[in-house]
Amino acid sequence: MAKRNTLYIRIVEGKHLPIKDITGSSDPYCIVRIDNEAIIRTATIWKTLSPFWGEEYNVHLPPSFHTVSFHVLDEDSLSRDDVIGKVSITKETLAAKPQGVDGWVNLTEIDPDEEVQGEIHLQISVVGDEDVPTILRCQVLEARDLAKKDRNGASDPFVRVRYKGKTQESAVVKKSCYPRWNECFEFELDDDPPNSSLTVELWDWDLVSKNDFLGKVLFNINRLQSAQQEEGWFRLVPDKPKHSQHEGSLGSLRLQLRLRDETVLPSGNYQPLTALLCQSVGPNLNGNSPDLIMLIDETTTAESRQEVASNLVKLFLGQGLAKEFLDVLFKLELDKTSEPNTLFRSNSLASKSMESFLKVAGMQYLHRLLGPLINRIFEEKKYVELDPNKVELKEAGCTGLHRVHTEAEVIQQSTNLLQSYLSELLQAIVQSASSCPVALCQAFQLLYRRVSQRFPEPEYRKVKFIAVTSFLCLRFISPAIMSPKLFHLRDKHADARTSRTLLLLAKAIQIIGNLDTLNCCSKEPWMVPLQPAILLGITQLKDFITTLVSCEDSEALGQQEWMNLQCGSMKKQGFLLLHRTKDKSMLMTSPFKKYYVSLNKDTLSYARTQHSKKTSFISLPTIVAVEKVEEKSFGSANVMQIISSQDNGQVETLYLDCKSVNELNQWLSALRKACSHNTDTLSSYHPGIYKGERWSCCHQKDKADPGCDKTKHGVTLQEWSDPLDPDLESQIIYRHLIGVRQAIWDKYQEMLKSEGEENRETLEGDKKLEGVTKLFSVLQDLQEFHAAVEKEEMSKNRNFLLELQT
Structure with missing residues (x-):
């Protein structure tokens, strides 16, 4: 759990x-x-x-x-x-x-007084008896992760303890966000009013300017007298907000x-639900009777459809049944579609599921397809515009020393550029037929064949092609061209000029994807200059799809690729600045050097070039901590450290300097996930570096000091390349089904009535309808498991409070 x-x-x-x-x-x-x-x-x-x-x-x-x-x-x-x-x-x-x-x-x-962070370690007790005055004792031990208020990237913190108008202060710890005091403050405790309090404040000392507020903690005196003692790490809170x-x-x-706050049960609890879902995508789906996937499709709302689709795709990938799941959705969508021109154009469960599948199975393919062209457009930054109403002559520049471009010249120049971009992209698409992932080929083959069977008439011969392009072009390639950052093709969004070029290119791909040779530019007549390139693109795209859906890859190859998708192994690579230290003090004369770093299933490797034969490795099971480094250590806010244990018991620290906070958190996320099952990990670490015979964070002189901050494993970014998490996916599907349980029952009854009262007993006796009854039983069991867990948690909390009171 x-x-x-x-x-x-x-x-x-x-x-x-x-x-x-x-x-x-x-x-x-x-x-x-x-x-x-x-x-x-x-x-x-x-x-x-x-x-x-x-x-x-x-x-x-x-x-x-x-x-x-x-x-x-x-x-x-x-x-x-x-x-x-x-x-x-x-x-x-x-x-x-x-x-x-x-x-x-x-x-x-x-407000600087509200921008507080960190925690303080306190031990507060009430001591005394009838013959001795009662003493309120506040032991201030240490603090961690305090805000950096000084230009040197640290603070000079001290503690101010207040009680009933009396104030005591600690010593100032210079240049530290992880100070240690171990000082004791005592106050004589009187008969206090109900709301009297003890206040512990942290401040950053400044020699010249006003001291900066770092946060505070409040304690109710009556509660302290009841508990006699409180000890632990307390989160600092801001002062009262100002207007x-x-x-x-x-x-x-x-x-x-x-926010999803999930209690994920042990795997065994979800097996009955997973088994039911797997049975519902079997090869003998009867479209004339209500089926579990059909009921989920009918009762999922627009607000939750994306999440449900994404998690169903992941769940069936983990079970090796993603093809079968998509096939069921294709058939359900086709059974309720009478007008082929609207096929897969709505945000149905089938459309959202196929979108999610493309991001899992096709993202690397998309990068190979679009990467070179997107990079070219970003680097050239050419002014491109076809719409006469939007042409800005001053943006287009001059043809010579004295003459500005005319509108016709701008449009002609833009047409030539877009034709060049479009030709490069279509050539890449055509040449990718042999390298397209087998999983994508097989999914598109299923879609193509299902549509061919549903609309076999000659007048609908294009529909099977449009079904494929509606996903490949309209929902995958075109959105990635318009927003390359959202598909991880670029680190930053395009500027206004580049964004317009990308939009026009995406429009051209959308028009090609519609496969309409007669009215290809009727909605936006100013796209007519591209018509010859668009018509050629339609022919090329149809040829590409014909090749794609007829490829006869070996079943073994296909199965192997599907298995790789199910594993969802985290892979990450790219150039980073690297600095390594082996059980020695940090040498600031050793600068960061550029290496190509690769994270694979079992190792983290790094070399001077991408294809270098001389490569260094860190075995992932030896990694004991992956953490951020304080900004003041290297003058960069985006440095992380990888601490690994060696055979001789010593540790090696590898420092990686990333380009941005996003890249930093992506690497932290990927490494923490890859090492999530490691044993003997550190419970604390140093966010600083060992330099000048002491740690820069806590000023401890012993290099073997266990660390002044607790290791963090909780904040990770979820990406399309994340490993599958079957228990979490099952839990999310369970929660969704609980929410629509009544809607499923109502839809089930409606379907029974539509078959006629005379067939009702036969239908209810049909084994294929037992899935709905079993579903409610499985959901009830999971509800009871969750209730038992919540009851146990409440019992633990109650016992903990009783221990405090005694």
Whole structure:
């Protein structure tokens, strides 16, 4: 049994942001923080006060997280980025809305007194008896992960303890966000009013300017007297928020958030549900009787369809039945479609499932297909425009020293460029027929054959091709061209000029995907200059599909590829800056060097070039910690460390400097997932470096010191290349089915009635209908398992509170 917190984040757009640049605009981007730890940085959208990001992430979080915040900044190339404002949403707010948060939220001013982070380790006790005055004793031990308030990337923290107007202060610990004091403060305890409190405050000491507030913890005196003692790590909280003078004037963000707090049961509990689902995609589906997948299809709402589709695809991939699942959905969609022109054009369960499948099975194929062309367009940054109403002659430049381009020349030049891009892309598609993943080929073969059987008439001969292109072009290739960052093809969004080029190219691919040779440019007549290239593309695409669906790959090869998809092994690679130290002090004279780093199933390898024969390896089972490094250590906020154990008992630390916070968290995420089953991992680590005979984070001189901060394993980014998690996928499907249980029953009864009362007994006796009855029984069993787990948790919490009181 495990607790899983998953936060879905979609940063949609912003509006009415304030002007920060002399151009009368801003260059906004977002930083997403979980309890003040930056985990995501969006792309910068240049020269706009109404940016659109459209970026979405799934983040796995520890159950102990408190807040997710979105900081909006204006990027400046010459000076420090300007802060615009923030939106903070607590875990309690998200948990109170299980359907999710979706809407516009006003940005608020960032108050330094509210920007606190970290924890403090305290031991507070009440001592004394009848003959001796009662003493309130506060032992201040240490603190960790404090905010960095000084320009040197650290703080000079001290503690201020207040009780009934009396104040005592600790010593100042210089240049540390992980200070240790081990000081004791005592106050004589009087008869206190009900609401009297002990306040422990942390401050950053400054010699010249005003001390900076780092956070505080409050304790109720009456509760302390009842418990006699409290010890542990306490989270620092901000001071009382001040009224903002900029309320409502900083613009707003449109966010979509959904928190899933799942209790995942042991695998055995989900086996009956998995078995039922697998039976429902067998080869003998009877379309005349209600089936479990059919009932799920009919009762899934638009709001939950994407999540249900994604998890069903993953579940059936894990069971080796993804082809069969997609085939069932194809048949269900075709059975209820009478007009072939609308086939797979809606956001049905079949369409969403095929989309999810393409991202799992075809993402690497997509990168090989589009990568070179997308990179070319980004590098050339040519001005491209076909619409006369949008042509900007000053953007197009001059033909010579004195003459500006005419509108006709701009359109002709744009046509030539787009034809060149389109020709390169279509050539890549045609040549990819032999290298297209077998899993994709087989899925498209199933789709092609099902549509051919459903619409065999000669007048519908194009429909089987359009069914394939509706997914391949309209839902996969074209969206990736329009938004390459969202498909991991580029690190950043395109600028306005490049974005327009990508949009026009995506439109051309959409027109080709529609396979309409007669009216290919009727909706947008200004696309007519591309008509010859589009008509040629339609012919090339049809030939490509014919080759794709007729390829006779060996069954063994196909099965092997499907097995690889089921394993979902995490792979990651790319150039990073690397620094290695083997049981020695950090040598700052040894700079980071560029290496090509590859994460595979069993090893992390690195070499000076991608194809170098001289390669170094770290065996994944030897990794004992994967953590971030303090910014002040190397002057970079995006450094991580990989600590591995050696045969001689010593440790080796590998430092990797990433280009951005996104790349940092992707590598952290991938490595933590790959090492999730490692044993003998560290429970604490040093976020700093060992330099000058001491640790930079806690100033301890012993290099073998166990560490001043606890290791973190909870914040990871979920990506399309994630390993499958059968238990979590089954749990999400179970939760969905519980939510639509009544709708399934109603739909089931409706289907029975539609067969006629005279056949009802026969239908109910049919073994194929037993699945619905079994489903309710399985759901009931899972509900009881969850209830038992919740009861056990409540019992543990109750016993813990009783122990505190005694």
